[in-house]
Amino acid sequence: MIIAEQKPLDEIKSMIADYQKVLILGCGTCVTICFAGGEKEVGILASALRMATRLDGQDKEFIEATVQRQCEYEFNEEVADLVKEADVVLSLACGIGVQTMNEQFPEKLTLPGLNTKFLGQPTEQGVWDERCLACGDCVLYKTGGICPIARCSKSLLNGPCGGSQNGKCEINPEVDCAWQLIYDRLKALGKLDLMMEVKSPKDWSASHAGGPGKIVREDLRL
Amino acid sequence: MNREENTPGISPMEEMSPPCQVACPLHTDVRGYVAAIARGDFEAAYAIAREPNPLIYVCSHVCAHPCEEECRRGQVDEPVAIAALKRFAAERHDLSLGHGPPKPNVEPKEQKVAIIGAGPAGLTAAYDLARMGYPVTVFEALPEPGGMLRVGLPKYRLPREIIDVDIKGILEADVEIKTNVCIGRDMTLSDLKEQGYEAIFIAIGAQQSRALRIEGMDLDGVLLGVDFLRDVNQGRAVKLGRRVLVIGGGNVAVDVARSAVRQGRPGSEKEVHMICLESREEMPAHEWEIIEAQREGIILHPSLGPKRILGRDGKVVGLETIVCSSVFDSEGRFNPTFVPDSESVIEGDTIILAIGQASDLSFLRPEDGIELTRRRTIKVDPQTLATTAPGIFAGGEVTTGPGSVVGSMALGRRAAISIDTYLRGEDLTGLQFGEWRELDDLPPKTVERIKPLTREPMPMLPLEERAFNYEEVELGYTLAMAMRAAHRCLTCGGGAYVDTGKCAACLTCVRVCPYDVPIIKEGAAFIDPTECQACGVCASECPAKAITMKLYSEDQLYQEIDALFADAPAENPEPLIVGFCCLYCAYAADEWAESVRAQLPPNVRTLDVVCTSRIDIQHLLRAFELGADGVFVAGCVGDECRHTEKAANRIQGKVQFVKEVLDQVGIGSERLSLYDIPSAEWGTVPRIAQEMTERIRALGPNPL
Numbered sequence: 001m002i003i004a005e006q007k008p009l010d011e012i013k014s015m016i017a018d019y020q021k022v023l024i025l026g027c028g029t030c031v032t033i034c035f036a037g038g039e040k041e042v043g044i045l046a047s048a049l050r051m052a053t054r055l056d057g058q059d060k061e062f063i064e065a066t067v068q069r070q071c072e073y074e075f076n077e078e079v080a081d082l083v084k085e086a087d088v089v090l091s092l093a094c095g096i097g098v099q100t101m102n103e104q105f106p107e108k109l110t111l112p113g114l115n116t117k118f119l120g121q122p123t124e125q126g127v128w129d130e131r132c133l134a135c136g137d138c139v140l141y142k143t144g145g146i147c148p149i150a151r152c153s154k155s156l157l158n159g160p161c162g163g164s165q166n167g168k169c170e171i172n173p174e175v176d177c178a179w180q181l182i183y184d185r186l187k188a189l190g191k192l193d194l195m196m197e198v199k200s201p202k203d204w205s206a207s208h209a210g211g212p213g214k215i216v217r218e219d220l221r222l
Numbered sequence: 223m224n225r226e227e228n229t230p231g232i233s234p235m236e237e238m239s240p241p242c243q244v245a246c247p248l249h250t251d252v253r254g255y256v257a258a259i260a261r262g263d264f265e266a267a268y269a270i271a272r273e274p275n276p277l278i279y280v281c282s283h284v285c286a287h288p289c290e291e292e293c294r295r296g297q298v299d300e301p302v303a304i305a306a307l308k309r310f311a312a313e314r315h316d317l318s319l320g321h322g323p324p325k326p327n328v329e330p331k332e333q334k335v336a337i338i339g340a341g342p343a344g345l346t347a348a349y350d351l352a353r354m355g356y357p358v359t360v361f362e363a364l365p366e367p368g369g370m371l372r373v374g375l376p377k378y379r380l381p382r383e384i385i386d387v388d389i390k391g392i393l394e395a396d397v398e399i400k401t402n403v404c405i406g407r408d409m410t411l412s413d414l415k416e417q418g419y420e421a422i423f424i425a426i427g428a429q430q431s432r433a434l435r436i437e438g439m440d441l442d443g444v445l446l447g448v449d450f451l452r453d454v455n456q457g458r459a460v461k462l463g464r465r466v467l468v469i470g471g472g473n474v475a476v477d478v479a480r481s482a483v484r485q486g487r488p489g490s491e492k493e494v495h496m497i498c499l500e501s502r503e504e505m506p507a508h509e510w511e512i513i514e515a516q517r518e519g520i521i522l523h524p525s526l527g528p529k530r531i532l533g534r535d536g537k538v539v540g541l542e543t544i545v546c547s548s549v550f551d552s553e554g555r556f557n558p559t560f561v562p563d564s565e566s567v568i569e570g571d572t573i574i575l576a577i578g579q580a581s582d583l584s585f586l587r588p589e590d591g592i593e594l595t596r597r598r599t600i601k602v603d604p605q606t607l608a609t610t611a612p613g614i615f616a617g618g619e620v621t622t623g624p625g626s627v628v629g630s631m632a633l634g635r636r637a638a639i640s641i642d643t644y645l646r647g648e649d650l651t652g653l654q655f656g657e658w659r660e661l662d663d664l665p666p667k668t669v670e671r672i673k674p675l676t677r678e679p680m681p682m683l684p685l686e687e688r689a690f691n692y693e694e695v696e697l698g699y700t701l702a703m704a705m706r707a708a709h710r711c712l713t714c715g716g717g718a719y720v721d722t723g724k725c726a727a728c729l730t731c732v733r734v735c736p737y738d739v740p741i742i743k744e745g746a747a748f749i750d751p752t753e754c755q756a757c758g759v760c761a762s763e764c765p766a767k768a769i770t771m772k773l774y775s776e777d778q779l780y781q782e783i784d785a786l787f788a789d790a791p792a793e794n795p796e797p798l799i800v801g802f803c804c805l806y807c808a809y810a811a812d813e814w815a816e817s818v819r820a821q822l823p824p825n826v827r828t829l830d831v832v833c834t835s836r837i838d839i840q841h842l843l844r845a846f847e848l849g850a851d852g853v854f855v856a857g858c859v860g861d862e863c864r865h866t867e868k869a870a871n872r873i874q875g876k877v878q879f880v881k882e883v884l885d886q887v888g889i890g891s892e893r894l895s896l897y898d899i900p901s902a903e904w905g906t907v908p909r910i911a912q913e914m915t916e917r918i919r920a921l922g923p924n925p926l
Contacts, residue, residue: 008886009883009886009887028766029726032726032728032765033728035765038726038765038766038767039724040764040766040839041765043767043840044840044843044883047840047844047847048886048887051846051887051888055887055889055925055926066766122729125729125730125734
């Protein structure tokens with residue numbers, strides 16, 4: 001799922017500086033689960049902003065709402081009246097939700113309250129790890145189910161590199177070397193021969209490098 | 223039509239109810255009032271306990287408390303002391319606020335209702351009907367109302383002024399009670415009809431002792447139990463011999479025996495024996511009554527049947543008994559079997575029979591059209607309590623045989639509903655009474671995780687002070703005892719409920735629950751109310767705000783925080799400190815609610831929270847937003863927590879998070895403190911408050 005985290009309060013304050021009535025709009029899906037932009041986080045941010053802006057001598061009003069999925073027009077339609085009422089929308093959705101709102105309500109600016117970080121896994125309560133880069137050409141079948149694109153700092157297809165030290169990545173001793181993990185997994189599976197296969201350069205045009213992604217399913221269109 | 227929907231104390235259940243409430247014939251919201259006591263809100267506790275119960279003072283002393291038998295705390299250690307807590311709430315209640323809720327604003331009705339018998343069933347029906355707007359007259363044969371409460375129950379269990387308190391409350395509800403009017407002697411049922419009573423409720427109880435058909439019943443010294451109790455309770459002289467033999471093993475027999483112990487003067491030697499068919503384990507009297515009887519020196523002779531009463535010169539000299547090997551046959555019917563040639567004699571000069579009671583139905587005439595059952599009770603429709611005569615209803619012991627106070631009251635309530643239906647010309651056969659759905663037993667894995675807490679014993683009059691007087695034996699709880707007793711309640715069914723429409727199935731509740739209750743079912747969290755222990759961790763952490771606590775919701779805590787600031791002076795010379803204090807850690811602390819709180823200076827305001835794990839990040843922020851200069855959270859952090867360490871520890875992360883927010887906002891993290899206070903150190907709260915006040919004074923006011 002999409003993992004995000006809230007922007008620093010000062011940055012949010014400066015974004016909303018010119019607006020009096022702010023709709024803080026949460027999203028009930030990924031960002032709820034990663035404790036960045038669900039109904040609870042909306043309430044906390046509203047409380048913090050009320051206090052912070054009052055301390056700055058500003059008289060702002062904050063409206064709180066959360067929709068089920070901010071990347072869908074239909075769900076956002078439920079808050080159309082609140083959007084109309086507000087001077088600006090502060091979205092606590094991922095970047096997709098922010099853009100959906102801006103497209104859907106062009107007369108009103110929707111600001112990002114979060115930094116969308118990565119596609120990841122909640123590995124334990126309160127911990128999220130990046131797991132996928134959306135490269136558009138999945139190689140997990142060659143690497144024991146461990147993604148070298150997302151989890152190797154260099155996205156190497158033929159690792160490890162010389163920076164692998166005691167199973168850790170040279171960029172940070174807290175970060176596992178993805179290729180060490182791949183080696184260990186393949187060994188356990190009895191498939192070390194896969195390590196011998198030299199992977200040819202990846203076609204990055206399947207990823208964002210090929211321009212903005214788009215999928216169309218004609219069979220599903222109305 | 224479901225008439226229970228709008229009836230006080232009786233409501234159809236949309237969800238599963240706690241077993242205590244289901245077991246109570248009046249369906250008292252036991253969980254509600256025990257929880258209110260646990261939070262120190264004693265008037266709220268009284269109001270909840272009083273709502274369905276116009277005889278709350280009587281019940282608080284003598285209720286048979288079937289609730290306790292079903293209490294799920296009993297699966298862990300011992301049941302919550304519910305009856306003692308009701309008494310505490312009643313004793314704390316300020317009667318100048320009124321006995322019960324004000325009379326509802328209903329249109330006065332014209333149809334008059336007559337009630338025969340001012341006992342628990344009659345009084346309850348009268349009270350309910352009066353509140354519905356009917357003119358109600360209760361006819362009572364005895365000089366004072368109360369029925370068996372007044373002439374049957376011994377004063378050491380129920381002081382008479384307690385009855386008077388409830389009677390006064392019933393009279394205030396515009397019930398008319400005519401005493402010294404015996405239907406059958408002074409008036410007939412036909413007379414009542416002729417006087418314009420359009421409905422009649424017969425609630426005369428079962429006030430006649432059953433006799434035995436054995437040799438010697440006519441001897442001098444043979445007494446009937448109910449007559450004996452009536453004489454004792456009405457202060458008439460009762461002559462007992464030196465060795466009193468009480469026949470019977472039920473509650474009335476124990477009342478008789480314990481009253482016999484109290485008769486006479488100091489110095490007179492007396493022995494009281496109880497002889498019953500049942501084995502000690504089978505004795506129908508409540509166990510706690512039997513134990514007290516034994517402590518008072520009463521000698522039990524179980525498994526013995528009375529064969530004949532022995533006499534000399536027309537006076538009782540003893541009882542010949544025979545060993546009873548079984549009381550009931552294989553189908554559970556009363557059919558005692560005796561061991562041949564097992565006769566023996568117990569010497570005694572007074573024999574009191576307490577082997578059961580029946581109703582005196584001699585007032586009924588054939589033209590009344592009221593049929594009886596084979597058991598010599600009045601035949602009624604079990605749903606509506608209608609007798610075979612139109613407009614005449616009956617309930618209580620006259621239909622059930624000997625029973626409990628609260629059981630009779632419930633029938634009085636049912637009769638009131640039926641009578642109202644009848645008088646409004648509606649079809650009685652359509653009357654349906656709601657079904658109650660009960661929470662199942664705690665599963666073993668939950669029982670294992672619930673911390674045992676010792677039941678608070680009831681303080682009792684010392685044995686040496688009981689002889690030859692009728693002073694009440696049970697003395698009632700002190701405040702500290704009541705708080706400890708109330709904190710044992712598991713608040714069954716008062717826990718977490720999930721709004722599946724909001725739930726993101728994030729698994730937070732599944733992970734944080736100290737009891738491993740939540741699961742993901744059909745795409746959303748499911749929290750089984752059978753297992754939930756109402757700690758509140760899940761609700762305070764749910765990122766979708768999809769979980770609500772039924773009892774003491776998050777919103778209620780917000781309201782309480784707001785209320786703290788409602789009367790805060792604008793110009794406060796001292797810093798305003800708000801303390802979130804865990805109430806459960808206080809169970810070991812005496813008098814936290816009153817004496818410790820009273821020591822707090824006026825600038826310190828505390829909120830009792832039922833476990834710090836219920837506190838939400840936003841609750842803490844709210845206090846600052848409303849202008850608190852400092853906030854502290856006080857509760858055990860660690861294994862003292864009744865909900866295990868896992869729950870107690872959750873507050874640390876929340877406090878840390880709020881501190882970071884406060885720094886970002888510009889209020890400053892040093893204005894928030896978490897104090898880890900084990901239960902034994904509750905007296906330190908005033909010191910903490912002082913320390914916090916001084917620290918915050920140095921910081922200056924909340925910049926907001």
